[in-house]
Structure formats: C-alpha cells, structure tokens
Amino acid sequence: MRLVFAVSLVLGMFALIGFVVLRGSRGRGSDGWQWAWAPPIVAAAVAFGMGGLSASYAGWNLWLATLAALVAAVLAAWYARTVDSGGGEERD
DSSP states (O other): OHHHHHHHHHHHHHHHHHHHHHHHHHOSOGGGGGGTTHHHHHHHHHHHHHHHHHHHHTTOOHHHHHHHHHHHHHHHHHHHHHOOOOOSSOOO
C-alpha cells in the first residue's frame, strides 16, 4: 500500500508542477474557468500521498493509514476550493 501512497504523491507533485506551468503560460484569460477543477484534484492527490505515507511509515494499520489519507485528501480538496489565489491586480 505504501506504493499506492507514493505513486499518488509523485503524480500529485507532477500535476502541481504541470498546473503551475500551464496556468502561468496562459495567464488569466477568458478560459480561467476551465482550470477550476485542477486545484482540488491536485491538492487531494498530494494530501492523499503525504497523509498515507506519513501514517504508513508511522506504523499505523493499513485501514487506519488509508482512512487518514482519505481524510487528508478530502480536507485538502475542500480547502483548495475555498481559498482564493488573490494575486493582486488582474492582467489585461
């Protein structure tokens, strides 16, 4: 199961890097709504991997580590949906 957590963490990190690069290259144009799904999914993948690996290496049971990873993923996705990136002034 540690492999599943590790793969989730690695894929989440690559998705985060890809999201930042693509979002930065396109700016905040009219297609900004298309990226609304990305932050919660990326946050959930990273949190699932980090939470699961942390619990797994701490010696928790498999079901408890999985539960901790799922709770971390849900909370991270919720938080990613509620925060606003701000970013100051809008680009023209």
